[in-house]
Amino acid sequence: MASLLHPLPMSFDRIKEKLAILADAAKYDVSCSSSGNKRSNTGKGIGNTTAMGICHSYTEDGRCVSLLKILLTNHCIYDCAYCVTRKSNDIQRAAFKVEEVVRLTINFYRRNYIEGLFLSSGIFKNADYTMERLIAVAKKLRLEENFNGYIHLKSIPGASDELMREAGLYADRLSVNIEIPTVSGLQLLAPDKKHEDFIKPMRKVHQEIVQYKSERKLIKSTPKYAPAGQSTQMIIGATGESDRDILYSASYYYKKFGMRRVYYSGYIPITTDHRLPAIGSEVPILRENRLYQTDWLLRFYGFSVQEIFNASHLNLDLDIDPKLGWALRNMHEFPIDINSADKRMLARVPGIGMQSVHKIIQARKFRRLDWSHLKAIGIALNRAQYFIICNSKDFYKQDLTPITIKNRILQKANSKYAKHFNQQLSLFT
């Protein structure tokens, strides 16, 4: 409890002001993940991280609050059009001291408010100077406070290899936000930043992760390097990219840099800059949701990005989920028999998630499954019924066209997003 006995009294009012400013400035970073690594509490210190991660609260926008997510400072030398912290923006500026961030983290953690710290920063002086400060906080938490909770540090674009190497020894996760999915978009909105500056720390961290992992196989005592991996974020709807551009770009980062996650963040208009959507434009939340669904199809359901898009299909359907969209374009693959299909095909049926796939595979060892079993297991039959057969004589005849199936499903569905696509739907009915 060393931090509570700190000699200097903390001015709560001043801290509160800074916290308000620097939390506000950090909130557009979507990632709040605290999962993907199991770090146990060593030597009776404070904290651990669980493989599952924990969301300690949720904001009114429905997002998880898992970490104390703040900027060290919102002073910044750059002027990126999409960023609220840009140099030319007339906002209040503040900066935390290293010690203040450490005390906040520890005191929040002890009260079970958070899983750990997500520290980012505006860039002051230069990239290395900023990165050094971030590392100083993580180092103090780990070495002086014996803190074993989660730490996510932002990799500052342009930071040196040596600093990135050190950062990974204290942080669970490192991330650089690519923000703009295409090089041309970046040139338009952030003329003083180079694409290469984003890629450089990413590449370095990836190399270190690979190297430390292989060394650990030989020497058990090799320290862990960024055990929860890297992530990145892209802004959706700020420049004119198609969903195909975005997801091709995402799968590039997944493959090339072994990303744990790519986050998609619907652009929230914060500026009157003519290059960007006007203030008051709606945040593309539904589009963002469809991108995440597709991201899951790529990572967990065995789909490749080439299957989801083609030359005539550049954007995801907004009114139906991407798996249903894929199935309707590939009716020749269906129906499949629930009692004999392999795992890969079960996972491709609209309305069947991975949990249900597991349950079906277990249950069919005991008996042939019929509609009532599938219903009890929890499959969304309203969608799945058109694509499967089971131990029953009644199933949907295959003379239904994809458009008929789609309309039947939509008529029965009660989507929370209905208001976004009611008009499109009426074209078909």
Place this chain on the structure above:
Amino acid sequence: MTHTLLVYDGSFDGFLCAVFMVYEQKMNAPSIQKQQDFHQQLFATTETVITETHKAQRVWEGIRSKTSRAELRTLFRSFLSEIKGIENTLLYYIQTVLRPKHTITGIDYSHTHTLRMHQIAKMVSREKHRMEAFVRFQRTKDGIYAATITPDFNVLPLIIGHFKDRYADQKWMIYDLKRDYGIYYDLDTVSTITIPDFTQIMPSSYATQETDFQKLWSTYYQHVNISERKNKRLHMQHIPKRYWKYLTEKKIL
């Protein structure tokens, strides 16, 4: 033939002893009920179960030899739900597992009772996870981090390990007001405690800086929200109103 009703003390051992009796006396389709839920029934023979550890142990060993560790955990978790009739679901499940021809080949999700047991265990696991997330400690004058909860299910036994590992260097206590017992960690071991008038004692004994930190947390919570993305429905889905009473950030300070 009349229906047999087995009444037990509500403990897990007691339940296992009821199962023991079912086998010992070759009972046909009896029901098992907690003493506290017991109502005298017409046309039923009532028998009281005596809890004996060695009998409970034998039943547990028997189940253990016939199923996986994960399944044992599921069984125990669903018992902690305290849902009415869970004992009968579990009895059917145990009878299925103990059949001579039963082997560990998979989980029969197409069997009503097995599926129900798994679904209830899932509900309990969710509640356990919520308690790990929503417990809010307040520091007392004597340096104990204390929290109260009123979980839907009896999850205190399930969260001990998590809190003990995480907060190894601070004294903490989590008190279940609904079931009137708590768990307390004294920097060494976790023990079960009962404190009369818990809610009256606590508020007067918080440390001086406690409300300052609570205010900082509330400030953070307000400022991390993006109002342009407001989604009340999703918000409520994640933190249903019944949990708000624990949450510092949901109180007006």
